Amino acid sequence: MRQIEGLCRGAHEYLRAIDVNKWTFSHDGGHRYGVMTTNISEAINGVLKGTWRLPITAIVSATFTRSKNAFREREVVAMNLQQRNQAWPDDVFNRIASNNKLGTMHSVDLYNHRRQTAKVTVRVPEMTSSRTFRVSLSERACDCGQWRLSGIPCSHALAVIRQYVLDITLFVPECYSTIEYALTYTSGFFAPLADVEDLGEPNFQLRHNPGRRIRRRGRDVTTRIHNEMDWAQTRARQQYQAQDGTGTSAQGSRRHR
Numbered sequence: 001m002r003q004i005e006g007l008c009r010g011a012h013e014y015l016r017a018i019d020v021n022k023w024t025f026s027h028d029g030g031h032r033y034g035v036m037t038t039n040i041s042e043a044i045n046g047v048l049k050g051t052w053r054l055p056i057t058a059i060v061s062a063t064f065t066r067s068k069n070a071f072r073e074r075e076v077v078a079m080n081l082q083q084r085n086q087a088w089p090d091d092v093f094n095r096i097a098s099n100n101k102l103g104t105m106h107s108v109d110l111y112n113h114r115r116q117t118a119k120v121t122v123r124v125p126e127m128t129s130s131r132t133f134r135v136s137l138s139e140r141a142c143d144c145g146q147w148r149l150s151g152i153p154c155s156h157a158l159a160v161i162r163q164y165v166l167d168i169t170l171f172v173p174e175c176y177s178t179i180e181y182a183l184t185y186t187s188g189f190f191a192p193l194a195d196v197e198d199l200g201e202p203n204f205q206l207r208h209n210p211g212r213r214i215r216r217r218g219r220d221v222t223t224r225i226h227n228e229m230d231w232a233q234t235r236a237r238q239q240y241q242a243q244d245g246t247g248t249s250a251q252g253s254r255r256h257r
Contacts, residue, residue, distance in 0.1 A: 068190040078182035087169055092176045095152055096168065103159035110163055118163065120156040135160045137171065151176065 005012035020027040047066050051059045077089070086093060107121040116137035123130050133143040133156045140147060146154040151173040153161065161168055174180055 064190075064193070071185050071190060074181075074185040078178065078185055081178045082182060086178055088172065088176050088178055089181050092152065092172070096158070096172070099153065099155040100158045100162075100168075102155040103157075103162065106156060106159040108159050108163045110160075113164070116160070116164060116166075118160040120159055122156070137161065137164070137166070140171065 001012065001015070004015065015023070021029060047063060047070070048059075051062045054062070081089060088096065105123070107123075109119045109121070111117045111119065118135050120133045120135055120142075121130050122133065135142045135156050137157065137160060142148070142154050142156050144154055144156060146152075147157050153168070153171050157171065158168065161171060169177075
């Protein structure tokens with residue numbers, strides 16, 4: 001923050017007015033807001049893929065149609081899940097089932113019934129050693145960090161839940177439930193559009209923006225603030241270029257010439 005204040009006092013005051021839990025990795029409580037924002041951006045890019053350079057009416061039509069189809073497909077999935085009385089969508093259900101199966105191989109030592117704490121011992125495959133993890137069901141926490149990171153109970157937590165004979169659904173966030181999944185895609189956001197001839201004349205006039213220029217060859221310089229996804233892509237590209245694109249280093253290839 002001191003560096004930001006030194007560069008731009010206005011930016012510093014603007015950020016100071018925002019809750020640090022919402023924009024800093026060090027205070028986000030493990031919720032990974034940056035990753036969530038990136039996922040939303042990539043989802044939008046997936047809908048808009050292939051519509052670049054099309055007329056604006058075609059872009060709007062394609063965006064509407066693809067979004068409508070995506071919601072319709074997921075609505076059918078949600079209805080099937082409800083008919084099967086499945087507590088969570090398939091991705092979450094399979095992950096919990098996998099963790100639950102893995103948890104059957106853990107050793108659980110119960111400590112406090114009121115706070116629902118326990119110690120879980122995990123044998124390391126092909127080794128004589130083992131690892132222990134502290135689990136607190138009341139705090140929804142495990143030393144491995146996976147439960148707090150994703151909200152889905154890890155194998156250690158599921159082993160403790162089974163020992164205390166508790167309902168697993170009480171420890172999975174409601175946002176993962178089939179009910180919430182269905183509400184997301186069955187709320188009737190989309191309705192058929194009227195024919196163009198029935199829309200009437202627009203009450204506005206489109207004007208060309210003189211500030212826009214014809215795109216030159218090459219890639220434009222972006223002003224977007226890079227995040228952890230961009231950093232990973234940059235490192236991978238640099239490593240590939242260092243290997244001369246053939247799996248061998250550029251210095252080694254020059255040596256053999």
